[in-house]
Amino acid sequence: MAKKRHNVLKVLRVVSAVIFCSLLTLMFLDFTGTLHRYLGWMAKVQLLPAILALNVGVVVVLLLLTLLFGRVYCSVVCPLGVMQDAVAHVSGKSRRHKYHPSAAHNVLRYTILAVFVVLMLVGLQSIALLIAPYSAYGRIVQSLLAPLYALVNNGLAAVAERVGSYAFYETEVWLRSGLTLGIALVTLAVLVVISYRRGRLWCNTVCPVGGLLSLVSRFSLFAPVIDADKCTHCRACERSCKAECIDVDNAKVDTSRCVTCMNCLEQCRFSAIKYQWRYAKSSVSSTSADAQTDTSRRKFVTTAAALTLAGVASAQHKSTDGGLAYIEKKRVPRRAVSVKPAGSVSLRHFSDHCTACQLCVSACPSQVLRPSGNVLTLMQPEMGFEHGYCGEHCTRCSEVCPTGAIQPVKAEERELIQPGKAVWIRQNCVVLTDHVSCGNCAKHCPVHAIQMVDTPDGQVPAVDETRCIGCGKCEYLCPARPFSAIYVEGNETHQNI
Numbered sequence: 415m416a417k418k419r420h421n422v423l424k425v426l427r428v429v430s431a432v433i434f435c436s437l438l439t440l441m442f443l444d445f446t447g448t449l450h451r452y453l454g455w456m457a458k459v460q461l462l463p464a465i466l467a468l469n470v471g472v473v474v475v476l477l478l479l480t481l482l483f484g485r486v487y488c489s490v491v492c493p494l495g496v497m498q499d500a501v502a503h504v505s506g507k508s509r510r511h512k513y514h515p516s517a518a519h520n521v522l523r524y525t526i527l528a529v530f531v532v533l534m535l536v537g538l539q540s541i542a543l544l545i546a547p548y549s550a551y552g553r554i555v556q557s558l559l560a561p562l563y564a565l566v567n568n569g570l571a572a573v574a575e576r577v578g579s580y581a582f583y584e585t586e587v588w589l590r591s592g593l594t595l596g597i598a599l600v601t602l603a604v605l606v607v608i609s610y611r612r613g614r615l616w617c618n619t620v621c622p623v624g625g626l627l628s629l630v631s632r633f634s635l636f637a638p639v640i641d642a643d644k645c646t647h648c649r650a651c652e653r654s655c656k657a658e659c660i661d662v663d664n665a666k667v668d669t670s671r672c673v674t675c676m677n678c679l680e681q682c683r684f685s686a687i688k689y690q691w692r693y694a695k696s697s698v699s700s701t702s703a704d705a706q707t708d709t710s711r712r713k714f715v716t717t718a719a720a721l722t723l724a725g726v727a728s729a730q731h732k733s734t735d736g737g738l739a740y741i742e743k744k745r746v747p748r749r750a751v752s753v754k755p756a757g758s759v760s761l762r763h764f765s766d767h768c769t770a771c772q773l774c775v776s777a778c779p780s781q782v783l784r785p786s787g788n789v790l791t792l793m794q795p796e797m798g799f800e801h802g803y804c805g806e807h808c809t810r811c812s813e814v815c816p817t818g819a820i821q822p823v824k825a826e827e828r829e830l831i832q833p834g835k836a837v838w839i840r841q842n843c844v845v846l847t848d849h850v851s852c853g854n855c856a857k858h859c860p861v862h863a864i865q866m867v868d869t870p871d872g873q874v875p876a877v878d879e880t881r882c883i884g885c886g887k888c889e890y891l892c893p894a895r896p897f898s899a900i901y902v903e904g905n906e907t908h909q910n911i
Contacts, residue, residue, distance in 0.1 A: 423689060424676035427489055435496040442555040442776050443563045445585055450777050450814045457773055457816035459491060460548040461623050466767045466817040480627050484634040484674040488617055488624060494547035494605070495617060495673065501609035502656050512613070516658040518671055519619050527625035540792035543770050547623050550601050552771035553785075553793065557598035560776060561587050586801060590775065590784035594793050613656030618671045632670035637692050638678055640665040644686035651678035651687050660687075742895040744800040751904035752786065753797040753884060755804070756831040757812040757823040760907040767819035768794045774811035774820060780804065782886065783811065797833070799886030799902065806860040806885055829861060832909040834884030834902040836864065836877045842899035845872045855888035855900050864888060864900075875900060881911065 434456065441453040457463060464472035476487055488495040506512055526545075533542035543549045564587045571582035589595060608616045617624040640651075642665040652660045654677040659668035667678075669692075678687050751761070755774065758764040770793040775783045780802030785793040795811075797804065807825040823831065836855075845852050855875050856864040863881035866873040875888075877900075884902045892898035 421680055424680045427486075427674070427676050431490045431496045431499065434490060435493045438493050439555055439559070442552060442773060443560055445560075445564065445567075445776060445779070447777055447779060447810050447814075450773075450810070454814055454816070457548075457771070457814070460816065461487065461492075461626070462546050462548055463769055463771070463816040466769060466819070468818070477627075477630055480630045481634060483636050484669055484672055485624070485627050485631045486674050487627060488614075488673040489675050492547050492623065493551040494621075495614075497551065498605060498609040498614060498616065499656070499675065501606050502613045505610045505613075506654075513653055513655055513658050515652050515655070515661050518659070518668060523619050523625050523628070526620055527622050530622040530625075537765065538790070539765060539768070540770065540788075540790060540794060542622075543793070544597065544601075545620055545622060546769060547617075547621055549769045549771045549793075550605075552769075552773055553594055553598045554602050556772035556776050557591075557595045558602065561589075586781060588781075588801065590781075591787060591793070593787050594772075594785040597793065613658060614671070614673055615658070617673065618657055618659075628670040631672070632668075634669050635692060636689060637669045637672060637674075638667045638687050638689050639692055640667065641686045641688065644684050646684055646686070648683075650681040650683070654678055654681040744898060745896040746798055746800060747889075747897055747901040749901070749903055751834075751906055752788070752791070753834040753886070753902050753904035754908075755783065755795070755797060755811045755820050756828055756833050756883075756908065757809070757815075757820040758833065758908060759821060761904075762906075764819050765791055765794065767817045769817055769819075770794045771816070773814050773816065777810045777814045779808065779810055797886065797902070797904075799889040799898075801890075803887040803890040804885045806883060829883050830911050832883055832905060832911055834886075834904040835879045835882045836884070836888050836900050837903045838875050838877055838900050839897070840874075840899075842894045842897055843874060844894050844899065845874055847894075852893065854891050854893060858887050858891050860885060860887060883911065 437449075437453055438456045441449045441456060444450065458467070458469065459472055459476070461473070461476055463469075464476070476491075479486055489499065490496070502512075530542050530545070533539065564585050567582055568584045568587070571584045574580065574582050605616060618628070638660075640660075640662070645662060645665065647662055649662055652662055656675060656677065657668075657671040657673055659671035660666075660678060661668070667687075674689075676689065679689055754761060754764045770785070772785065772793075772795070775785065775795050782797050782799060782802050782804050783795040784798055786796045806829045809823045809825055809828055812820045812823045840846065843852070844850055849872070851872060853866045853873060853875075856866045861881050861883055863878045863883070864875050865878070867876045884905070886902045889898045889901045892900050
């Protein structure tokens, strides 16, 4: 009977983890913004984003959950942990004897945690976040899976169009950052190799979230407990332990490393290891213990959410020359100050709170956001306008940000915030280089911040900086190539118009 109960715990853990990780992954892949409205809470309950957002309630709940049940967070809530479990599961199918008990690398683990905290405090978040689990998973999904997802979507859109259906619409597929792609590939390769060979070694040695939770889980009230009287030393539990934290000879489980995966309970044929109250007094004999009702045992319950996918958002604006002529692609201008989304408050605020998870990048409907290549803000999103412009009423990025790096902004407030301002480059303007009339920037400015003024060389744009909202529409629609004649320069502190 005990064996069956423990199997239920394992099934609950696996099902909850699969559902949670799958929905979180879909939220990263969804470019329509539909799922973010319903699943955005999944990003906010990740530990590091909750800490950066100063979300005390979520942090306290996660720490209490760890104190009660051990590192359940690492096996169910953390998407990178679930991904490593999937790799370890594949490894288990190909290797008969997978794991062996090993000593905890406490010096290395807590040194990495300390260095991580110091880097975060001194403003080098971009380096520290390279090993942050939620951020790493977001980069992997956004850089590697999102392009494939978009290609499949475009294929379905082409098929649907032929049969007169518009359930899908095409989206542009392009590489937002080669550097981020390279980092995502290296991170994935390292994690796959380590997980395949050593299970949860990364979580228990490198991961800063795992290091933090290990300080609490070592005192967890519920945990796997070995009954020395029943144990036959078959070591099945040791071979199945991904955390390599079970010591059968001494009948101990290192709860600072245990991720509560329940594999050991499933493998034990003699019910010698049970998930129970750790501080219960030992029974006089095994026979009497079996006869009594174990009042100290508690069920491990993890809730899972299941939602129906909503409809698809309206099609994005696309431009074309209407013919077969080759149009040179625009190149990114060198900005003295990068442009951050409306709601970021300032460069300092954004840098201090952003986890570089790429969730806002995936949610941006006009593909304006992309990861930064600057060392100090590595992979933190910034705005560029080669593929689109920021809608004057769009607040999608502020809606999905889990850390408060982008503060919530109402649609009617967006056109009152100035994250940057337009700057005209005289030598690039087609009015002067090609001697033609244009006025494209003034014609399409949503707040009429650009006016055409007469000069001896023709009508050229003049920017009213007090009205410009830095949306980048002028930069995007400027016909000058390869650099626009007008571009957006960021504000270190966002201004209110």
